[in-house]
Amino acid sequence: MSAPFFPSLTKVYHSESYPAISPSRPELSAKGKVVVVTGGGSGIGASIAKAFAAGGSTKIAVIGRTEKKLVATKDAIENEFLGTEVLAVPADITNAGQVNDAFARIGQTFGKVNVLVCASGFLPATQPVLSPGFDVQEWWTGFTTNVLGSLYSVQGFIKHAAEGACILHISSCIAHTPPLEPGVSGYAASKMAATKLFDYLALENPGLHIVNIQPGLIESEMSRKSGHRGTDHIDLPGHFCLWVASPEASFLRGKFVWVNWDVDELKARKEEILSTDLLDTKLGGVSCNMSNRKKTYFLCPNWDYHPDGPVQLGNIIVSPYSPAYALNGFKRHPLPEDSLFPSTVKTGVTWSKEKLRSGEYGLWTEFLSFIIGLGVDVGFDHSSSSEQTYHFDTITTTEFIPTHAYLAQSMAAPAVVDFLKKSRFRKHVYMITARKVVQGAKAKVKHDNSIGGKFGLSVDGSLTGAPVNLGPEISAKRSDGQTTSFEGSSDFVFAYRLRKVITHRSGQVSSSEYTKGTMFGMPISAELEQTVAQQLPYVVEGLEEKDAIAQEFDGLGHYDEVLDGDDNCVCVWPEVDEIL
Numbered sequence: 001m002s003a004p005f006f007p008s009l010t011k012v013y014h015s016e017s018y019p020a021i022s023p024s025r026p027e028l029s030a031k032g033k034v035v036v037v038t039g040g041g042s043g044i045g046a047s048i049a050k051a052f053a054a055g056g057s058t059k060i061a062v063i064g065r066t067e068k069k070l071v072a073t074k075d076a077i078e079n080e081f082l083g084t085e086v087l088a089v090p091a092d093i094t095n096a097g098q099v100n101d102a103f104a105r106i107g108q109t110f111g112k113v114n115v116l117v118c119a120s121g122f123l124p125a126t127q128p129v130l131s132p133g134f135d136v137q138e139w140w141t142g143f144t145t146n147v148l149g150s151l152y153s154v155q156g157f158i159k160h161a162a163e164g165a166c167i168l169h170i171s172s173c174i175a176h177t178p179p180l181e182p183g184v185s186g187y188a189a190s191k192m193a194a195t196k197l198f199d200y201l202a203l204e205n206p207g208l209h210i211v212n213i214q215p216g217l218i219e220s221e222m223s224r225k226s227g228h229r230g231t232d233h234i235d236l237p238g239h240f241c242l243w244v245a246s247p248e249a250s251f252l253r254g255k256f257v258w259v260n261w262d263v264d265e266l267k268a269r270k271e272e273i274l275s276t277d278l279l280d281t282k283l284g285g286v287s288c289n290m291s292n293r294k295k296t297y298f299l300c301p302n303w304d305y306h307p308d309g310p311v312q313l314g315n316i317i318v319s320p321y322s323p324a325y326a327l328n329g330f331k332r333h334p335l336p337e338d339s340l341f342p343s344t345v346k347t348g349v350t351w352s353k354e355k356l357r358s359g360e361y362g363l364w365t366e367f368l369s370f371i372i373g374l375g376v377d378v379g380f381d382h383s384s385s386s387e388q389t390y391h392f393d394t395i396t397t398t399e400f401i402p403t404h405a406y407l408a409q410s411m412a413a414p415a416v417v418d419f420l421k422k423s424r425f426r427k428h429v430y431m432i433t434a435r436k437v438v439q440g441a442k443a444k445v446k447h448d449n450s451i452g453g454k455f456g457l458s459v460d461g462s463l464t465g466a467p468v469n470l471g472p473e474i475s476a477k478r479s480d481g482q483t484t485s486f487e488g489s490s491d492f493v494f495a496y497r498l499r500k501v502i503t504h505r506s507g508q509v510s511s512s513e514y515t516k517g518t519m520f521g522m523p524i525s526a527e528l529e530q531t532v533a534q535q536l537p538y539v540v541e542g543l544e545e546k547d548a549i550a551q552e553f554d555g556l557g558h559y560d561e562v563l564d565g566d567d568n569c570v571c572v573w574p575e576v577d578e579i580l
Helices: 043-054 067-080 096-110 136-158 186-203 221-226 233-242 247-252 262-268 270-275 402-412 414-422 527-537
Strands: 034-038 057-065 085-090 113-118 162-168 209-214 257-258 345-366 373-397 429-459 474-486 492-503 507-512 558-563 566-570
Touching: 043 067, 043 113, 043 162, 057 067, 057 096, 067 085, 067 558, 085 096, 096 113, 096 162, 096 373, 096 474, 113 136, 113 558, 136 162, 136 186, 162 186, 162 233, 186 233, 186 474, 209 247, 221 474, 233 247, 247 262, 262 270, 262 373, 270 345, 345 507, 373 492, 402 492, 402 507, 414 429, 474 566
Parallel strands: 034 057, 034 113, 057 085, 113 162, 162 209, 209 257
Antiparallel strands: 345 373, 373 429, 429 474, 429 492, 492 507, 558 566
8 A cells, every 4th residue: 555644654554564564575584593482462463473483483481470461472383383383481570680591591492582572662651741740750751661662672682682683673663753742751761762772782783783663553452441442453562573584684684664655666676775774764854874974985995906815804804904914814704694794885986085284283292301300302394285086987896794704714814813912902894894806997196295394403401401402403305296087997995894803812802994094085095195194104113013013194003912811002193214
């Protein structure tokens, strides 16, 4: 049917199940999956449990407060789907101890859990907040069930979760729509809070497939309590959840969707959904795609890395700026298939940028002052301008989310272990988790650069009782320009994204996105970076590795190292010999 007055991303708006989400589709098979549904004793929760049984799952657990309802759901599913075992587990999800015991029992019976559906919910009695006799405890119960209960459920589940597990949160449209009617603030506020809880769970746990879902208007105890009649078929939320838990819906990770929206239309827009803030819970009318605004990609040091060459997903590298030198290059493990996102392709991309920069830099480096008060005064000025134009016929982005198991496996490569041992585990490494490959590249970069410097030697007069200046002051200036262009190119890797990986002495591996020094989003050529860097070399005191050379004047003026797990930014300054 056509979309009604409800918010709809798709032209087609469904009120009942349809072939694309049918449990009979082999692409949606839940065979071999262990599924847990909280609130599974009746209504939407029971519908979801039934859908996964129809999809092939033979190990399903339902959690709820009322054992009689749970047993009724268990009997109904086991009678309809022979060979399916349903475990009825009575528990109050607002009680952390009961929740942990429930998941321990499920884990002992079925093993690792693949899918958790948080379908428990509470609708506080309708009451305007400032009305006489307002029941605060009733209002707050919405939070203890919808928010705290969801948190306890996830905490209990994660101890028994399978790798790449899926969490579906049965949210509500009231979490993102304008106020619908007086008296439902307790439900609206708690559902909005729960939705943001799962948003952050998705952000903090990239290895989990987490989606917020509006389950439709279903006839249930809760709908009758609200005074509204259900208009959607009871099978719709269950079949839709089965689809969301399948690989077809991997692009919806971290998003908010309605069961009524047509999945074929959603799949047709997956590139847009992946690359923008579409379906994020946010303030309407305001672009909040901070990931696109934030620079998260490093530019390759040159334009010569073929897509089949050394810059590959899963590379473990020592320096963020040397993507081709992988410690695990010959021992790189295959990427887990369920951790790969669908590739996105953008066509006809053109960037044009003009930049003018000028400035003066100075520092006073004191040394040996404890002996003779000798010091060096170093100062320089710099101005640059550039005109940059890039055109790519296509940019293809491929990315994956490394699971904990994959990280641990990669960090066990002999060369990685050897590097960590030599650094006494004080240094971290980086894993390439995404890259952008360009086709049909054309570029023209014109850069004019001017650098001047001075060098002066002085002695602290406090040692002699009189001010003294020794030696000449030397100054120099250098100007040059460079134009780089080409009209055609074979495919090459243009940019890559990193995760910082730290192995602790205990053997525990942790990782986080690494963006220090990223340049993507302010496109400049690698040749230009190198040209600017070569104008005035920098050195890091006490460090001789090439990675310690800072590339200042265009954004890379630091060298990072890790001491006992903490980041340290080591200052850099010019080599005096180069100025002279």
